[in-house]
Amino acid sequence: MSVTVRVPAKVNVQLAVGAARPDGFHDLANVFLAVGLYDEVTVTPADELRVTCEGPDAAQVPLDRTNLAARAALALAERRGIEPNVHIHIAKDIPVAGGMAGGSADGAGALLACNTLWGTGASRAELLAICAELGSDVPFSLVGGVALGIGRGEQLTVLEAGGTFHWVFAMAERGLSTPAVFREFDRLAQGRDIPAPVASAELLAALAKGDPDALAASVSNDLQPAALSLFPELADTLDAGRGAGALAALVSGSGPTTAFLARDPESALKIADALRASGHCRTVRTATGPAPGATVTQGPASR
Numbered sequence: 001m002s003v004t005v006r007v008p009a010k011v012n013v014q015l016a017v018g019a020a021r022p023d024g025f026h027d028l029a030n031v032f033l034a035v036g037l038y039d040e041v042t043v044t045p046a047d048e049l050r051v052t053c054e055g056p057d058a059a060q061v062p063l064d065r066t067n068l069a070a071r072a073a074l075a076l077a078e079r080r081g082i083e084p085n086v087h088i089h090i091a092k093d094i095p096v097a098g099g100m101a102g103g104s105a106d107g108a109g110a111l112l113a114c115n116t117l118w119g120t121g122a123s124r125a126e127l128l129a130i131c132a133e134l135g136s137d138v139p140f141s142l143v144g145g146v147a148l149g150i151g152r153g154e155q156l157t158v159l160e161a162g163g164t165f166h167w168v169f170a171m172a173e174r175g176l177s178t179p180a181v182f183r184e185f186d187r188l189a190q191g192r193d194i195p196a197p198v199a200s201a202e203l204l205a206a207l208a209k210g211d212p213d214a215l216a217a218s219v220s221n222d223l224q225p226a227a228l229s230l231f232p233e234l235a236d237t238l239d240a241g242r243g244a245g246a247l248a249a250l251v252s253g254s255g256p257t258t259a260f261l262a263r264d265p266e267s268a269l270k271i272a273d274a275l276r277a278s279g280h281c282r283t284v285r286t287a288t289g290p291a292p293g294a295t296v297t298q299g300p301a302s303r
């Protein structure tokens with residue numbers, strides 16, 4: 001028997017970053033929107049813990065116990081005093097090191113899949129607590145939809161979205177490390193007063209209304225200057241999308257994936273074609289959001 005869980009990618013429509021905390025993390029006001037690009041995590045009983053991965057970026061995915069999916073299985077097994085003997089297979093469609101929470105998606109997916117396979121019966125609250133231990137973005141991968149994350153980004157409040165938003169994502173030729181982008185944020189912030197991060201009322205209203213123009217006017221990413229500083233060519237990609245009619249163009253999370261908000265599906269296709277033609281990016285994808293969080297698609301809970 002095996003269990004498969006499908007988990008979405010995310011884009012941050014607002015990423016307000018505060019000053020570095022004593023623990024090295026940064027307080028955030030992080031508005032996550034799940035979008036319909038998915039990884040699929042399948043778990044099958046095995047003699048020992050093993051991770052395999054397929055997909056265009058599979059070669060960059062660690063298959064040892066540093067993989068968030070393996071860490072999720074280990075964390076749940078340890079809490080229950082059972083052996084984590086499971087084969088975790090990741091069908092990866094979310095770009096690796098792209099700022100779209102691909103690794104977090106695999107952590108949340110493996111956790112939900114193992115909980116289902118092993119019949120461990122962990123509550124939603126316990127699963128969320130384990131997710132928060134695994135990483136700041138992992139709880140959102142479980143929940144999906146739209147949510148505000150405060151603290152490190154792990155303390156979630158679910159938000160309503162009044163419609164579907166159309167997005168185009170341009171994946172870059174190389175990745176960016178999230179800690180390196182936060183370090184660059186700190187370097188650029190030296191000598192400046194960093195205000196406490198707060199969610200934008202205009203942005204939350206735009207999401208609730210499902211209004212793409214209002215959303216475009218209020219998106220923001222405080223990590224964008226740091227990502228552009230480490231990866232200046234991203235500015236050309238942002239310009240190419242804006243030139244093709246994107247309502248908003250921004251770096252997704254810590255990057256280097258760039259995200260373009262389109263008015264409608266036709267405009268999204270036009271922006272995607274222009275980005276492909278620009279030669280600035282590795283892959284271009286369209287996706288809509290909000291998308292549902294981690295969902296069992298094969299196994300006991302789906303029957």
Ligand code: C5P
Nearest residue numbers: 024025026028135136152153178179182
């Ligand atoms: O929580 P996660 O393991 O995903 O974080 C990866 C890295 O990103 C952290 O080690 C830290 O450098 C940075 N980070 C941060 N503040 C946050 C979230 C992440 O500085 N709120």
